Amino acid sequence: MKFNKVLENLKTYEAGKPIELVVREFGIKNEDVIKLASNENPRGCSPRVVEAIQKEAKRANLYPDDSMYELKEGLAKRFDVKSSNIIIGAGSDQVIDFAIKSKANENNSILMAKTTFAMYEIYARQTGTRIIKTKSHTHNLEQFLELYKNNRDIVIIFLCLPNNPLGECLDTKDVYEFLKEIDEDVLVVLDGAYAEYAKFKDKNKEIVVQDLIERFPNVLYLGTFSKAYGLGGMRCGYGIANSEIIKTLYKLRPPFNITTLSLKAAIEALGDEKFVNGCIEENFIQMKLYEEFADEMKLEYIESFTNFITLKFTNSKKSSDIAQKLLKKGIIIRDLASYGINAIRVTIGTPEQNSKFFSKFREVVYDSTR
Numbered sequence: 492m493k494f495n496k497v498l499e500n501l502k503t504y505e506a507g508k509p510i511e512l513v514v515r516e517f518g519i520k521n522e523d524v525i526k527l528a529s530n531e532n533p534r535g536c537s538p539r540v541v542e543a544i545q546k547e548a549k550r551a552n553l554y555p556d557d558s559m560y561e562l563k564e565g566l567a568k569r570f571d572v573k574s575s576n577i578i579i580g581a582g583s584d585q586v587i588d589f590a591i592k593s594k595a596n597e598n599n600s601i602l603m604a605k606t607t608f609a610m611y612e613i614y615a616r617q618t619g620t621r622i623i624k625t626k627s628h629t630h631n632l633e634q635f636l637e638l639y640k641n642n643r644d645i646v647i648i649f650l651c652l653p654n655n656p657l658g659e660c661l662d663t664k665d666v667y668e669f670l671k672e673i674d675e676d677v678l679v680v681l682d683g684a685y686a687e688y689a690k691f692k693d694k695n696k697e698i699v700v701q702d703l704i705e706r707f708p709n710v711l712y713l714g715t716f717s718k719a720y721g722l723g724g725m726r727c728g729y730g731i732a733n734s735e736i737i738k739t740l741y742k743l744r745p746p747f748n749i750t751t752l753s754l755k756a757a758i759e760a761l762g763d764e765k766f767v768n769g770c771i772e773e774n775f776i777q778m779k780l781y782e783e784f785a786d787e788m789k790l791e792y793i794e795s796f797t798n799f800i801t802l803k804f805t806n807s808k809k810s811s812d813i814a815q816k817l818l819k820k821g822i823i824i825r826d827l828a829s830y831g832i833n834a835i836r837v838t839i840g841t842p843e844q845n846s847k848f849f850s851k852f853r854e855v856v857y858d859s860t861r
């Protein structure tokens with residue numbers, strides 16, 4: 492059968508391996524598998540959220556409130572913007588899709604960092620647009636600017652702040668200087684999936700969304716409940732922008748695009764700041780242990796402003812080899828070989844999960860040098 496040409500060379504997104512797969516393939520007991528591959532919150536979500544979802548289960552027969560009034564009001568209050576500045580997606584993933592479909596086509600191009608969130612490229616390829624990437628793996632604004640100036644057909648620029656899968660984060664003041672150079676007709680997407688972590692660690696990374704969209708009417712800010720809020724399984728994210736952008740994205744939104752339960756979960760999660768802050772605080776305490784571990788193992792790492800850390804290997808070790816050996820011991824992490832980097836990305840887990848990771852990693856390295 493013939494399909495659209497743009498789909499021919501399109502790879503499907505390789506999600507982090509699920510726990511179920513490791514149980515099936517290696518016969519490891521479910522409770523012995525540790526998943527540190529998808530940047531989920533290892534402490535789960537707020538107990539208040541669990542309770543709300545259980546209660547709401549009785550209403551699973553009903554479509555959700557398609558206006559998402561309460562959630563949008565909650566977000567509007569949180570970010571000091573209007574409801575008309577907000578769109579909700581089935582994960583911020585879906586808002587990325589809307590953003591790309593709103594402008595990209597086979598006659599233009601979009602710009603992103605060489606190593607960044609894979610879904611930008613996947614959605615972009617569906618439209619036939621050209622994808623331009625910086626030479627630098629991490630975000631380098633000088634390279635962004637040069638490519639922007641030399642390719643006048645760029646319609647969307649993606650900045651992932653902080654960046655997944657490498658963990659680095661630009662300073663907000665540098666981002667603002669960059670935005671001043673960009674034409675108002677170019678949509679700049681600032682993906683803040685890990686913004687809660689970044690601003691906790693370093694005030695220079697804080698983005699005040701209300702100020703951002705007021706000063707730059709061409710910017711779309713993205714946030715998600717999947718990471719710090721611990722709701723990856725609920726699929727809920729949001730976009731915040733000038734109401735003209737939001738109105739256009741709405742044309743691409745299918746009705747009832749998140750579930751009745753997700754909607755309830757997100758509303759409740761927003762109300763429990765204390766839970767989220769506690770998780771973030773512990774995240775960075777635990778990350779310190781990873782940094783010390785990396786030093787001990789003589790591994791390089793990238794300073795991370797997120798809930799994961801990227802560990803780099805020298806030529807004597809191969810990331811895919813290490814990833815496979817860890818998998819056999821029930822530890823799922825993310826191999827970055829497919830990004831052309833000899834490194835693994837490890838989500839910061841609970842204290843117990845992390846110490847297990849350290850000991851299994853030592854075993855793997857010891858076995859392979861024997």
Ligand SMILES: *Cc1c(COP(=O)(O)O)cnc(C)c1O
Nearest residue numbers: 582583584608655684715717728
């Ligand atoms: C996880 C992630 C998202 C979106 O996650 P959803 O679960 O779809 O909300 C977006 N951008 C980046 C960089 C991410 O890491």
